[in-house]
Amino acid sequence: MKIVITGGAGFIGSQLALALQDKHEILVIDKMRNEEKFSNGNLKSLGHFKNLLGFKGELFVGDINEPCVFEKIEDFKAEVIFHQAAISDTTADDENLILRTNLNSFKNFIDLSIKLKAKLIYASSASVYGDAASPQIVGKDETPKNPYAFSKLMMDHLAFKYSQKLDIVGLRYFNVYGKGEFFKGKTASMILQFGLQILSGQNPRLFEGSEKIFRDFVYIKDVINANLKALEVKSGVYNVATSIPRSFQDIVDILQTGLGTTLSCEYIKNPYAKAYQFHTQADLSSWVGLYEPQFSLEEGIKDYISEIKRIHEKEVNA
Ligand SMILES: NC(=O)c1ccc[n+]([C@@H]2O[C@H](COP(=O)([O-])OP(=O)(O)OC[C@H]3O[C@@H](n4cnc5c(N)ncnc54)[C@H](O)[C@@H]3O)[C@@H](O)[C@H]2O)c1
Known part of the structure; x- marks a missing residue:
């Protein structure tokens, strides 16, 4: 198949491109990083060439x-x-740029997909649920707490509006x-940030009460699998998670066991407490058994730990 992956030099997009390239013709679209930053100090786009080392398709x-991206995808005749491309920073506050990039451009992807008769599988986000009670169910209690989350919910609404006109699947990671x-x-x-702190011999720094802050952490291999399953499901929005909430304290404890350390933890005030998700746990019933997560937090960290060590050695301390 001819497959376009937007945001393909970012985290999830690059792993998807590398996973699919042997069986399909892939075109990756990405803005790549430059010097531009948000007022929070984070870069505006995060694509990095090193994520695509080993990629054999077209970038x-x-x-x-910008229109040139849509002309390129049309010429490529994507199926x-x-x-995945988006401003992915949940703490950025430039509403104008976030909504133009995440939402307005999405309408152009919908229009182009209709024209090409292509299936559109896009990244939504669990952030749309805000602090909704667990389990989070698609269509229930969606109260985004930041501009990024709001942009994703507006994308889901737009997808619903056009779901009779094209095959369109939203994945709420x-x-x-x-x-x-x-x-x-x-x-x-x-998981990565604590891992690198521990490998540097620093005490892991957690927010106060971290043993009571639960999230539904999902491993990248399960996310790639969900994208592949999305090729088979009917139009709609689907949660992508494990449905098993785990605490931030669990992460540190599992990492310390895996890395053979016993560092004591430091606890700091949570500066994001007003707009924070304290308990997430996805409802996965809409997949009707098609997507089954394979990695518990223990299994995901076990699979990831050699890569965390490599990053520490080759990227952090290079
Ligand atoms: N990682 C998560 O935990 C998570 C959770 C929920 C949703 N998501 C969503 O999944 C998608 C992928 O996330 P990720 O973690 O890989 O983030 P990422 O920031 O690593 O990847 C996004 C990519 O989009 C590119 N991009 C940004 N603005 C662009 C623009 N204007 N034009 C072209 N490319 C642009 C960036 O350069 C980057 O490579 C995003 O849509 C994100 O909102 C991620």
């Missing part, structure tokens, strides 16, 4: 806010579009961790 560097996330910097998962 087109472009901004999804499937995995749309919960907290994803695994290979390919290092270049997200401060927005990388806490």
